[in-house]
Amino acid sequence: MTQLEQAKKNKITAQMAKVAQEEEHTGTSIRQKIAQGKVVIPFNKKRRPKKVYGIGEGLTTKINANIGTSSDASKIKDELKKMEVSIAAGAHTIMDLSTGGDIPRIRKDILQRCPVPVGTVPIYEAAVNSVKRNGSICAMKEDDIFDTIEQHAKDGVDFFTLHCGVTIESLARLKEEKRITDIVSRGGAILADWMIKNRKENPLYEYYERILDIAKRYDVTISLGDGMRPGSIADATDRTQIQELVLLGELAKQAFDNGVQTIIEGPGHVPLNQIRSNVVLQKRLCRGAPFYVLGPLVTDVAPGYDHITSAIGGAIAAACGADFLCYVTRSEHLRLPSIEDVKEGVIAARIAAHAADIAKGISKAIDWDNKISLARKKRDWKKQMSLSIDPQRPSSMRLKSKSKTTDACTMCSQYCSLKIMDQAKERLKKQE
Amino acid sequence: MTQLEQAKKNKITAQMAKVAQEEEHTGTSIRQKIAQGKVVIPFNKKRRPKKVYGIGEGLTTKINANIGTSSDASKIKDELKKMEVSIAAGAHTIMDLSTGGDIPRIRKDILQRCPVPVGTVPIYEAAVNSVKRNGSICAMKEDDIFDTIEQHAKDGVDFFTLHCGVTIESLARLKEEKRITDIVSRGGAILADWMIKNRKENPLYEYYERILDIAKRYDVTISLGDGMRPGSIADATDRTQIQELVLLGELAKQAFDNGVQTIIEGPGHVPLNQIRSNVVLQKRLCRGAPFYVLGPLVTDVAPGYDHITSAIGGAIAAACGADFLCYVTRSEHLRLPSIEDVKEGVIAARIAAHAADIAKGISKAIDWDNKISLARKKRDWKKQMSLSIDPQRPSSMRLKSKSKTTDACTMCSQYCSLKIMDQAKERLKKQE
Numbered sequence: 001m002t003q004l005e006q007a008k009k010n011k012i013t014a015q016m017a018k019v020a021q022e023e024e025h026t027g028t029s030i031r032q033k034i035a036q037g038k039v040v041i042p043f044n045k046k047r048r049p050k051k052v053y054g055i056g057e058g059l060t061t062k063i064n065a066n067i068g069t070s071s072d073a074s075k076i077k078d079e080l081k082k083m084e085v086s087i088a089a090g091a092h093t094i095m096d097l098s099t100g101g102d103i104p105r106i107r108k109d110i111l112q113r114c115p116v117p118v119g120t121v122p123i124y125e126a127a128v129n130s131v132k133r134n135g136s137i138c139a140m141k142e143d144d145i146f147d148t149i150e151q152h153a154k155d156g157v158d159f160f161t162l163h164c165g166v167t168i169e170s171l172a173r174l175k176e177e178k179r180i181t182d183i184v185s186r187g188g189a190i191l192a193d194w195m196i197k198n199r200k201e202n203p204l205y206e207y208y209e210r211i212l213d214i215a216k217r218y219d220v221t222i223s224l225g226d227g228m229r230p231g232s233i234a235d236a237t238d239r240t241q242i243q244e245l246v247l248l249g250e251l252a253k254q255a256f257d258n259g260v261q262t263i264i265e266g267p268g269h270v271p272l273n274q275i276r277s278n279v280v281l282q283k284r285l286c287r288g289a290p291f292y293v294l295g296p297l298v299t300d301v302a303p304g305y306d307h308i309t310s311a312i313g314g315a316i317a318a319a320c321g322a323d324f325l326c327y328v329t330r331s332e333h334l335r336l337p338s339i340e341d342v343k344e345g346v347i348a349a350r351i352a353a354h355a356a357d358i359a360k361g362i363s364k365a366i367d368w369d370n371k372i373s374l375a376r377k378k379r380d381w382k383k384q385m386s387l388s389i390d391p392q393r394p395s396s397m398r399l400k401s402k403s404k405t406t407d408a409c410t411m412c413s414q415y416c417s418l419k420i421m422d423q424a425k426e427r428l429k430k431q432e
Numbered sequence: 433m434t435q436l437e438q439a440k441k442n443k444i445t446a447q448m449a450k451v452a453q454e455e456e457h458t459g460t461s462i463r464q465k466i467a468q469g470k471v472v473i474p475f476n477k478k479r480r481p482k483k484v485y486g487i488g489e490g491l492t493t494k495i496n497a498n499i500g501t502s503s504d505a506s507k508i509k510d511e512l513k514k515m516e517v518s519i520a521a522g523a524h525t526i527m528d529l530s531t532g533g534d535i536p537r538i539r540k541d542i543l544q545r546c547p548v549p550v551g552t553v554p555i556y557e558a559a560v561n562s563v564k565r566n567g568s569i570c571a572m573k574e575d576d577i578f579d580t581i582e583q584h585a586k587d588g589v590d591f592f593t594l595h596c597g598v599t600i601e602s603l604a605r606l607k608e609e610k611r612i613t614d615i616v617s618r619g620g621a622i623l624a625d626w627m628i629k630n631r632k633e634n635p636l637y638e639y640y641e642r643i644l645d646i647a648k649r650y651d652v653t654i655s656l657g658d659g660m661r662p663g664s665i666a667d668a669t670d671r672t673q674i675q676e677l678v679l680l681g682e683l684a685k686q687a688f689d690n691g692v693q694t695i696i697e698g699p700g701h702v703p704l705n706q707i708r709s710n711v712v713l714q715k716r717l718c719r720g721a722p723f724y725v726l727g728p729l730v731t732d733v734a735p736g737y738d739h740i741t742s743a744i745g746g747a748i749a750a751a752c753g754a755d756f757l758c759y760v761t762r763s764e765h766l767r768l769p770s771i772e773d774v775k776e777g778v779i780a781a782r783i784a785a786h787a788a789d790i791a792k793g794i795s796k797a798i799d800w801d802n803k804i805s806l807a808r809k810k811r812d813w814k815k816q817m818s819l820s821i822d823p824q825r826p827s828s829m830r831l832k833s834k835s836k837t838t839d840a841c842t843m844c845s846q847y848c849s850l851k852i853m854d855q856a857k858e859r860l861k862k863q864e
Contacts, residue, residue, distance in 0.1 A: 070842055070843060070844060070845050070847075071836070071845040071846055071847070072833075072835050072836055072837075072842040072845040073833075073842055099844070099845075099847050100845075124847070127847070128847075131846075137852070175860075180802060180805045180806055180809055181805055181808065181809050181850070182809070182850070182853045182857070183849055183853050184849050184850065185849060186844060186847055186848075186849045186852075188849070189849035189850075189852035189853050189856070190847070190852060192852075192853065192856050193852050193853070193855060193856040193859070196856050196859050196860050196863070197856075197859055199863075231805070231808075231849075232801065232802070232805035232808070232809075233790060233798065233801040233802075233805070234798075234801065234802050234805060269805075271787075271790045271791055272747060272748070272751050272787050272788065272790065272791040273751060273790075273791035273792075298747060298783075298787035298790070298791075299783060299786055299787045299790060299801055300801040300804050300805045300808070301786065301800055301801055301804050301819065301820060301821045302779075302783050302820065302821045302822075303816065303817075303820050303825075303826040304820065304822060304825035304826035304829055305779060305780070305783060305821065305822065305825070307740075308739075308740055308743050308780055308783055309783055309787070311740050311743070311744055312743055312744050312747045312748075312783070312784065312787055315704060315730060315744045316704070316744075316748065319704050319705060330825075330829075331829065331833075331843070332843075333808065333826075333841070334826050334829050334830050334833070334841055334843075335829060335830060335832070335833035335835075335841050335842045335843060336833065336841075336842040336843050337843075347734075347737060348737070348740055351730075351731060351734050351737060351740055351741055351744070352744065354731055354733065355703075355704050355730035355731045355741070355744055356704065358665060358703045358704065358705075358730070358731060359703055359704040359705035359730075360705075366665065366666075368733055369664065369665040369666065369731055369732040369733055370612060370664070370665075370666050372732050372733050373612045373613055373663070373664035373665070373666060373701075373732045374612055376613065376663075376664070376732070376765065377612055377613050377614070377664075384735065385735075387733065388733060388734065388735050388736065389733045389734045389737065390734075390736060390737065393735075393736035393737070393762075394735040394736035394765075394766055397736055397762075397763065397766050397767060398766050398767060400767070401504075401505075401763075401766070401767035401768065403504045403767075404503070404504055405504075409765070409766055409767050409768075410502055410504040410505050410767045410768040411502060411763070411764075411766075411767060411768050411769075412502060412531070412618060413502050413503040413504040413531075413532075414503055414563075415502075415503070415531050415556070415559070415560075415618055415622070416618075417615055417616050417617060417618045417620065417621035417663075418613070418614070418616065418621075420569070420618075420621035420622060420624075420625050421614045421615050421621050421624065421625070423625060424621070424624050424625040424628050424629075425614070427625070427628050427629055428607075428628050431628070431631075
């Protein structure tokens with residue numbers, strides 16, 4: 001039975017108990033949220049990842065790091081290093097998006113070593129195989145797609161993205177919409193090209209029950225991909241995007257009724273003032289299913305800094321109720337990220353998630369800030385560093401810039417406001 | 433006459449006309465906003481900076497970069513370089529916060545070379561002089577303070593921060609509040625120490641009319657400092673902070689009545705869910721005076737990444753109505769920023785300001801995004817780079833990672849969604 005099926009039958013699984021402990025909730029409340037489809041625990045029955053996380057309403061915001069090869073850069077070693085660095089920096093899940101080199105091998109290596117839940121996008125591998133065998137994406141057979149999905153489930157993948165909402169209807173709407181950037185989802189574009197060439201409906205939509213069957217057998221959480229997500233500010237929250245979201249809500253309901261755990265993917269490039277509406281809409285249309293957003297990026301003009309544009313959007317989205325943030329690195333729109341880009345991307349996403357957790361009133365999030373601020377007030381530098389979201393960077397920065405005033409820093413030195421106030425308070429005590 | 437006095441007399445100055453042109457407004461609307469105290473043009477009559485900016489309601493969000501020596505690092509050359517780098521990266525104003533070396537000389541060098549408005553915090557220099565002459569901040573004479581303020585105005589400073597709201601009443605409230613980080617404003621701490629030691633009211637409050645007299649003569653814009661700004665999430669929006677804001681509102685009114693341009697400074701460390709209330713409150717209590725925020729930083733736990741924590745807060749604040757963002761660099765809480773930190777800090781603040789301008793519906797902000805997205809769609813890399821908020825970083829990143837697919841990047845290479853969609857649309861055309 002899946003976590004969802006067990007929750008519906010009033011069973012608190014070992015995984016639910018672990019999540020409850022981690023989140024300072026009761027097992028009963030976690031079970032209830034899962035039974036309502038508002039929380040998922042990505043946990044493939046076959047692989048059973050070491051770290052178990054709950055994603056959804058009332059829980060701390062989780063973050064995902066994408067790794068994986070491309071046809072330009074396919075060194076397994078680099079991607080495994082990115083996996084390690086991501087987890088060390090605090091990523092809760094990893095997605096392997098490989099499209100280059102020996103894809104099954106890379107996936108197996110990652111699944112074997114990765115302590116946290118792993119996600120994939122099976123359509124990538126199906127498309128790459130089709131190009132290798134027949135020279136074109138469009139030569140994919142429907143069965144090839146479902147065989148790939150089943151293989152991923154068998155290999156132990158804990159969640160997979162499936163772009164079931166890219167349909168003949170969605171494509172007709174896209175044509176009317178005259179977007180600047182059409183489709184920017186790789187999976188969405190692959191399926192659109194296949195559908196146009198073969199004049200057929202999206203198999204992931206048409207034979208959705210085949211997916212549900214696979215997902216149920218292994219308890220793979222389905223992440224309903226947003227193939228129609230906006231790739232520019234101008235395209236955000238348009239009819240194409242929202243019509244797909246309506247479809248995804250229906251598909252989530254069908255999965256829920258079949259005992260399959262589901263999360264919904266969301267945009268993308270979204271102006272700051274439209275983020276709240278996007279979250280409210282997703283929660284309503286998908287009956288509270290967890291919301292997994294890529295960014296959102298609040299402007300298109302900052303290539304090289306998209307970890308920042310997405311941290312802004314992600315913090316706002318999560319504070320409004322998004323549950324799961326996919327990191328975006330500074331390499332977005334430019335290149336496959338470097339190991340350093342990956343680390344910085346994870347930290348930026350964690351900052352966004354944590355800022356939202358404070359806004360949501362999660363006690364342990366607020367306690368963390370209070371602890372570091374107390375250390376800062378006391379100029380207890382060692383403690384301040386160890387409590388930092390990334391202890392490494394501030395420690396090395398401080399080492400490079402030594403103050404003559406030992407307990408202050410080179411910004412203010414002897415004119416440190418905290419030092420002056422200690423002195424002022426001392427005076428006040430004597431006067432009293 | 434000051435810009436404000438002229439605006440009240442229905443005169444559209446050359447500076448107002450310039451601002452109107454830049455902002456795509458009419459001269460009349462700019463004049464009206466100035467006459468209402470809702471927009472300021474920092475423009476010292478004596479120095480007449482080359483670049484003129486309007487700050488306030490209905491205008492694009494402006495950003496300030498702090499530079500200046502400390503007693504640990506006092507190389508004029510470095511600070512002048514930071515000034516250049518800041519302006520090249522798009523800062524609208526520069527504040528010289530020097531507390532080390534030959535402070536008058538540094539200020540004069542900056543004022544001579546700086547094309548944009550320059551701000552200072554005169555109390556720093558007064559305090560440093562007092563320490564040099566008498567070994568203590570508390571030995572400052574009231575006249576020393578006002579002489580320093582006058583000297584800054586004479587030198588050509590366009591705006592100065594004065595912490596007039598740190599009063600005996602504020603300090604009593606601070607004592608009751610039991611904050612984690614008390615006072616984190618350097619100016620605020622200097623004044624608090626002086627007031628406690630000398631058992632006197634803050635001279636900047638008690639003799640406020642002396643400040644107004646100086647500011648009026650040179651048309652220096654007063655930036656009413658928030659000496660009581662929260663330095664940690666726990667201290668945000670407390671009675672100490674809000675009582676000071678009430679005072680600042682009264683002082684702004686007095687300045688306005690005397691023909692002196694005023695802006696109000698704001699926090700600081702603020703949880704994401706309290707930012708909107710802070711902006712609404714400032715606008716109401718200060719009758720629409722421009723709001724100048726430092727950050728706000730949405731968490732305390734990210735030293736080394738505070739350009740990101742403040743970009744999140746700054747974007748939200750500006751979208752809610754804050755007019756002027758003071759950048760925060762990754763060196764905040766750790767050291768005097770390096771030249772590279774300064775550049776990255778300016779870009780992060782510009783991203784925040786621009787994301788807010790899109791949210792505010794400013795046409796030229798939205799047009800910029802549309803242009804770069806169109807270049808991205810066409811894989812016109814040259815144009816995409818030249819339209820980037822910082823053309824340098826993405827260009828060098830792309831150069832370091834060459835794709836085999838010439839018009840794509842190493843992230844997706846041949847599986848670039850934009851390329852696949854071009855192909856799909858080509859197919860669709862042929863089918864029709």
